[in-house]
Amino acid sequence: xxxxxxxxxxxxxxxxxxxxxxxxxxxxxDQYFSDVKNVIRMIEFSQSLGVSGLMMSTHPRxxxxxxxxKKSKLRDEISxxxxxxxxxxxxxxxxxxxxxxxxxxxxxxASAMQKIGMMLKGGAGLLTxxxxxxxxxxIELELLLFKGLKMRAxxxxxxxxxxxxxxxxKDVFLFYHEFIPKKFGAEAAxxxxxxxxxxxxxxxxxxxxxIVMAPFNKAGFQxxxxxxxxxxxxxxNDLRLVAMSSLAGGxxxxxxxxxxxxxxxxxxxxxxGASSEAHAKETFETIRSFKKA
Numbered sequence: 001x002x003x004x005x006x007x008x009x010x011x012x013x014x015x016x017x018x019x020x021x022x023x024x025x026x027x028x029x030d031q032y033f034s035d036v037k038n039v040i041r042m043i044e045f046s047q048s049l050g051v052s053g054l055m056m057s058t059h060p061r062x063x064x065x066x067x068x069x070k071k072s073k074l075r076d077e078i079s080x081x082x083x084x085x086x087x088x089x090x091x092x093x094x095x096x097x098x099x100x101x102x103x104x105x106x107x108x109x110a111s112a113m114q115k116i117g118m119m120l121k122g123g124a125g126l127l128t129x130x131x132x133x134x135x136x137x138x139i140e141l142e143l144l145l146f147k148g149l150k151m152r153a154x155x156x157x158x159x160x161x162x163x164x165x166x167x168x169x170k171d172v173f174l175f176y177h178e179f180i181p182k183k184f185g186a187e188a189a190x191x192x193x194x195x196x197x198x199x200x201x202x203x204x205x206x207x208x209x210x211i212v213m214a215p216f217n218k219a220g221f222q223x224x225x226x227x228x229x230x231x232x233x234x235x236x237n238d239l240r241l242v243a244m245s246s247l248a249g250g251x252x253x254x255x256x257x258x259x260x261x262x263x264x265x266x267x268x269x270x271x272x273g274a275s276s277e278a279h280a281k282e283t284f285e286t287i288r289s290f291k292k293a
Contacts, residue, residue, distance in 0.1 A: 006053030011273035079152040153189040194224040213242040218260040221248035254286040
Protein backbone atom coordinates (compact mmCIF):
# COMPACT_ATOMS: atom_id res chain seq x y z
CA UNK A 1 0.00 0.00 0.00
CA UNK A 2 1.33 3.45 -0.88
CA UNK A 3 2.19 5.35 2.32
CA UNK A 4 0.37 8.56 3.11
CA UNK A 5 2.13 11.85 2.65
CA UNK A 6 2.50 14.23 5.57
CA UNK A 7 -0.65 16.28 5.98
CA UNK A 8 1.41 19.44 6.53
CA UNK A 9 4.72 19.92 4.74
CA UNK A 10 6.81 22.88 5.85
CA UNK A 11 7.72 24.90 2.77
CA UNK A 12 11.12 26.36 1.96
CA UNK A 13 10.37 29.66 0.18
CA UNK A 14 10.75 31.76 3.31
CA UNK A 15 14.17 30.23 3.97
CA UNK A 16 15.38 31.49 0.58
CA UNK A 17 13.84 34.96 0.69
CA UNK A 18 10.76 34.35 -1.46
CA UNK A 19 7.66 36.45 -0.72
CA UNK A 20 5.21 36.62 -3.62
CA UNK A 21 3.49 39.89 -2.67
CA UNK A 22 6.40 41.85 -1.18
CA UNK A 23 10.01 42.03 -2.32
CA UNK A 24 10.84 43.98 0.87
CA UNK A 25 9.45 41.19 3.06
CA UNK A 26 11.36 38.66 0.96
CA UNK A 27 14.62 40.54 1.53
CA UNK A 28 13.98 40.62 5.29
CA UNK A 29 13.36 36.88 5.36
CA ASP A 30 16.42 36.21 3.25
CA GLN A 31 18.59 38.17 5.68
CA TYR A 32 17.15 36.43 8.75
CA PHE A 33 17.34 32.91 7.33
CA SER A 34 20.80 33.44 5.84
CA ASP A 35 21.86 32.20 9.28
CA VAL A 36 20.95 28.53 8.85
CA LYS A 37 20.63 28.14 12.61
CA ASN A 38 17.46 30.24 12.33
CA VAL A 39 16.22 27.81 9.67
CA ILE A 40 16.85 24.85 11.97
CA ARG A 41 15.08 26.62 14.84
CA MET A 42 11.99 27.07 12.67
CA ILE A 43 12.09 23.44 11.51
CA GLU A 44 12.46 22.26 15.12
CA PHE A 45 9.59 24.47 16.28
CA SER A 46 7.38 23.19 13.48
CA GLN A 47 8.31 19.61 14.36
CA SER A 48 7.36 20.28 17.99
CA LEU A 49 3.88 21.16 16.68
CA GLY A 50 3.67 17.81 14.88
CA VAL A 51 4.85 18.88 11.42
CA SER A 52 7.18 16.14 10.20
CA GLY A 53 7.48 16.95 6.49
CA LEU A 54 9.92 19.43 4.95
CA MET A 55 10.02 20.63 1.34
CA MET A 56 13.56 21.50 0.28
CA SER A 57 14.91 22.62 -3.08
CA THR A 58 18.55 22.21 -4.04
CA HIS A 59 19.18 25.93 -3.47
CA PRO A 60 22.84 26.68 -2.57
CA ARG A 61 21.78 27.25 1.05
CA UNK A 62 20.17 23.80 1.27
CA UNK A 63 23.44 21.92 1.79
CA UNK A 64 24.21 23.74 5.05
CA UNK A 65 20.63 23.17 6.22
CA UNK A 66 20.82 19.45 5.46
CA UNK A 67 24.19 19.15 7.20
CA UNK A 68 22.70 20.57 10.41
CA UNK A 69 19.65 18.32 10.14
CA LYS A 70 21.90 15.28 9.87
CA LYS A 71 23.67 16.29 13.09
CA SER A 72 20.43 16.75 15.06
CA LYS A 73 17.51 14.63 16.21
CA LEU A 74 15.59 15.96 13.22
CA ARG A 75 17.41 13.40 11.06
CA ASP A 76 15.12 10.63 12.30
CA GLU A 77 12.01 12.72 12.90
CA ILE A 78 11.27 14.44 9.60
CA SER A 79 10.72 13.38 6.01
CA UNK A 80 12.32 15.41 3.23
CA UNK A 81 10.46 16.23 0.02
CA UNK A 82 13.17 17.39 -2.40
CA UNK A 83 12.24 19.69 -5.27
CA UNK A 84 14.72 19.41 -8.12
CA UNK A 85 16.54 20.86 -9.81
CA UNK A 86 17.30 24.35 -8.49
CA UNK A 87 16.40 25.55 -11.94
CA UNK A 88 18.01 29.01 -11.93
CA UNK A 89 21.46 27.50 -11.37
CA UNK A 90 21.23 25.16 -14.36
CA UNK A 91 19.74 27.70 -16.74
CA UNK A 92 22.57 30.10 -15.95
CA UNK A 93 25.33 27.48 -16.15
CA UNK A 94 24.00 25.83 -19.31
CA UNK A 95 23.88 29.22 -21.03
CA UNK A 96 27.40 30.08 -19.92
CA UNK A 97 29.18 26.73 -20.32
CA UNK A 98 27.09 24.31 -22.32
CA UNK A 99 25.40 21.17 -20.98
CA UNK A 100 28.42 18.81 -20.87
CA UNK A 101 30.67 21.33 -19.11
CA UNK A 102 27.87 22.08 -16.68
CA UNK A 103 27.70 18.37 -15.72
CA UNK A 104 31.48 18.21 -15.31
CA UNK A 105 31.43 21.25 -13.03
CA UNK A 106 28.59 19.77 -11.00
CA UNK A 107 30.72 16.69 -10.35
CA UNK A 108 33.14 18.87 -8.40
CA UNK A 109 30.70 18.66 -5.49
CA ALA A 110 30.95 14.87 -5.28
CA SER A 111 33.52 12.77 -3.48
CA ALA A 112 36.19 10.90 -5.47
CA MET A 113 34.36 7.57 -5.21
CA GLN A 114 31.03 9.15 -6.11
CA LYS A 115 32.62 10.79 -9.15
CA ILE A 116 34.10 7.50 -10.32
CA GLY A 117 30.82 5.64 -9.91
CA MET A 118 28.77 8.25 -11.72
CA MET A 119 31.27 8.71 -14.51
CA LEU A 120 31.58 4.95 -15.10
CA LYS A 121 27.82 4.72 -15.37
CA GLY A 122 27.29 7.94 -17.27
CA GLY A 123 30.45 8.29 -19.31
CA ALA A 124 28.84 6.76 -22.35
CA GLY A 125 26.02 9.21 -21.96
CA LEU A 126 28.35 12.19 -21.91
CA LEU A 127 30.12 10.94 -25.03
CA THR A 128 27.06 9.90 -27.00
CA UNK A 129 24.72 12.63 -25.76
CA UNK A 130 22.43 9.98 -24.28
CA UNK A 131 19.87 12.27 -22.66
CA UNK A 132 18.59 9.80 -20.10
CA UNK A 133 22.06 8.83 -18.88
CA UNK A 134 22.80 12.52 -18.39
CA UNK A 135 19.49 12.94 -16.56
CA UNK A 136 20.43 10.12 -14.20
CA UNK A 137 23.75 11.80 -13.41
CA UNK A 138 22.18 15.21 -12.82
CA ILE A 139 19.44 13.79 -10.58
CA GLU A 140 21.97 11.85 -8.50
CA LEU A 141 24.15 14.94 -8.16
CA GLU A 142 21.21 17.07 -7.11
CA LEU A 143 20.20 14.59 -4.43
CA LEU A 144 23.66 13.99 -2.93
CA LEU A 145 23.04 16.59 -0.22
CA PHE A 146 19.99 14.60 1.01
CA LYS A 147 21.93 11.35 1.39
CA GLY A 148 21.20 9.84 4.81
CA LEU A 149 17.87 11.65 5.17
CA LYS A 150 14.41 10.15 4.70
CA MET A 151 13.09 11.14 1.28
CA ARG A 152 9.40 10.33 0.92
CA ALA A 153 8.65 11.87 -2.48
CA UNK A 154 10.92 13.68 -4.94
CA UNK A 155 9.28 16.44 -6.95
CA UNK A 156 10.25 17.45 -10.47
CA UNK A 157 10.42 21.25 -10.65
CA UNK A 158 7.44 23.02 -12.19
CA UNK A 159 9.55 24.64 -14.91
CA UNK A 160 10.68 21.24 -16.21
CA UNK A 161 7.34 19.51 -15.67
CA UNK A 162 5.39 22.13 -17.58
CA UNK A 163 8.02 22.41 -20.33
CA UNK A 164 7.96 18.64 -20.84
CA UNK A 165 4.17 18.70 -20.88
CA UNK A 166 4.13 21.45 -23.47
CA UNK A 167 6.54 19.51 -25.68
CA UNK A 168 4.66 16.24 -25.05
CA UNK A 169 7.84 14.48 -23.84
CA LYS A 170 6.23 11.24 -22.75
CA ASP A 171 9.55 9.37 -22.43
CA VAL A 172 10.91 11.93 -19.96
CA PHE A 173 7.98 11.36 -17.60
CA LEU A 174 8.11 7.57 -17.96
CA PHE A 175 11.86 7.64 -17.24
CA TYR A 176 11.43 9.83 -14.15
CA HIS A 177 8.47 7.83 -12.87
CA GLU A 178 10.49 4.60 -12.98
CA PHE A 179 13.95 5.90 -12.02
CA ILE A 180 13.10 7.74 -8.78
CA PRO A 181 11.56 4.84 -6.82
CA LYS A 182 14.04 2.33 -8.22
CA LYS A 183 17.12 4.41 -7.33
CA PHE A 184 16.05 6.27 -4.19
CA GLY A 185 13.14 4.30 -2.71
CA ALA A 186 11.01 7.43 -2.81
CA GLU A 187 7.94 8.24 -4.87
CA ALA A 188 8.19 10.18 -8.12
CA ALA A 189 6.18 13.39 -7.85
CA UNK A 190 5.51 16.39 -10.04
CA UNK A 191 5.15 20.12 -9.48
CA UNK A 192 2.99 21.94 -12.03
CA UNK A 193 1.07 25.14 -12.57
CA UNK A 194 -1.30 23.32 -14.93
CA UNK A 195 -2.93 20.38 -13.14
CA UNK A 196 -5.64 19.78 -15.76
CA UNK A 197 -3.10 19.46 -18.58
CA UNK A 198 -0.80 17.23 -16.54
CA UNK A 199 -3.62 14.82 -15.71
CA UNK A 200 -4.84 14.79 -19.31
CA UNK A 201 -1.33 13.87 -20.52
CA UNK A 202 -0.68 11.34 -17.75
CA UNK A 203 -3.87 9.52 -18.62
CA UNK A 204 -2.47 9.05 -22.14
CA UNK A 205 1.01 8.14 -20.81
CA UNK A 206 -0.39 5.52 -18.44
CA UNK A 207 0.81 7.23 -15.24
CA UNK A 208 -1.89 6.54 -12.67
CA UNK A 209 -2.79 8.33 -9.43
CA UNK A 210 0.25 10.66 -9.50
CA ILE A 211 1.49 12.80 -6.64
CA VAL A 212 1.03 16.37 -7.86
CA MET A 213 2.06 19.60 -6.16
CA ALA A 214 0.22 22.55 -7.61
CA PRO A 215 -1.27 25.91 -6.64
CA PHE A 216 -4.78 25.48 -5.26
CA ASN A 217 -6.56 28.27 -3.44
CA LYS A 218 -9.87 30.08 -3.23
CA ALA A 219 -8.49 33.11 -5.12
CA GLY A 220 -7.22 31.12 -8.12
CA PHE A 221 -3.73 32.59 -7.51
CA GLN A 222 -1.08 31.05 -9.84
CA UNK A 223 -3.63 28.52 -11.14
CA UNK A 224 -3.80 27.80 -14.86
CA UNK A 225 -7.39 27.69 -16.15
CA UNK A 226 -10.32 28.82 -14.04
CA UNK A 227 -10.97 27.80 -10.47
CA UNK A 228 -14.16 25.87 -11.44
CA UNK A 229 -12.17 23.96 -14.09
CA UNK A 230 -9.56 22.99 -11.51
CA UNK A 231 -12.24 21.92 -9.03
CA UNK A 232 -13.86 19.77 -11.72
CA UNK A 233 -10.46 18.28 -12.55
CA UNK A 234 -10.00 17.20 -8.93
CA UNK A 235 -13.44 15.62 -8.76
CA UNK A 236 -13.02 13.62 -11.96
CA ASN A 237 -9.42 12.35 -11.68
CA ASP A 238 -7.39 10.15 -9.35
CA LEU A 239 -4.43 12.01 -7.92
CA ARG A 240 -2.74 12.81 -4.63
CA LEU A 241 -2.66 16.59 -4.51
CA VAL A 242 -0.18 18.55 -2.43
CA ALA A 243 -1.61 22.06 -2.45
CA MET A 244 0.77 25.00 -2.56
CA SER A 245 0.09 28.75 -2.63
CA SER A 246 -2.87 27.93 -0.39
CA LEU A 247 -2.86 31.44 1.12
CA ALA A 248 -2.59 33.02 -2.35
CA GLY A 249 0.73 34.64 -1.48
CA GLY A 250 -0.73 36.21 1.68
CA UNK A 251 -3.95 37.48 0.08
CA UNK A 252 -6.14 34.99 2.01
CA UNK A 253 -6.42 34.59 5.78
CA UNK A 254 -5.70 31.07 7.07
CA UNK A 255 -9.25 30.23 8.24
CA UNK A 256 -10.86 31.26 4.97
CA UNK A 257 -8.14 29.56 2.94
CA UNK A 258 -8.12 26.17 4.68
CA UNK A 259 -11.85 25.88 5.17
CA UNK A 260 -12.13 26.11 1.39
CA UNK A 261 -9.06 24.02 0.63
CA UNK A 262 -10.06 20.96 2.61
CA UNK A 263 -13.61 20.99 1.32
CA UNK A 264 -11.90 19.26 -1.62
CA UNK A 265 -11.36 15.60 -0.56
CA UNK A 266 -8.65 14.90 -3.16
CA UNK A 267 -6.24 17.24 -1.37
CA UNK A 268 -3.96 14.99 0.66
CA UNK A 269 -1.39 17.54 1.87
CA UNK A 270 -0.58 21.21 1.98
CA UNK A 271 2.87 22.76 1.74
CA UNK A 272 3.02 25.99 3.68
CA GLY A 273 5.76 28.38 4.69
CA ALA A 274 6.24 29.75 8.18
CA SER A 275 8.44 32.78 8.81
CA SER A 276 7.80 33.14 12.56
CA GLU A 277 6.71 30.93 15.45
CA ALA A 278 3.45 32.86 15.87
CA HIS A 279 2.68 32.48 12.15
CA ALA A 280 3.52 28.78 12.25
CA LYS A 281 1.35 28.07 15.29
CA GLU A 282 -1.67 29.91 13.88
CA THR A 283 -1.34 28.34 10.44
CA PHE A 284 -0.80 24.75 11.59
CA GLU A 285 -3.64 24.90 14.14
CA THR A 286 -6.01 26.28 11.50
CA ILE A 287 -5.07 23.57 9.00
CA ARG A 288 -5.70 20.84 11.58
CA SER A 289 -9.10 22.28 12.44
CA PHE A 290 -10.20 21.47 8.88
CA LYS A 291 -7.95 18.54 7.93
CA LYS A 292 -7.33 15.81 10.44
CA ALA A 293 -3.93 14.10 10.18
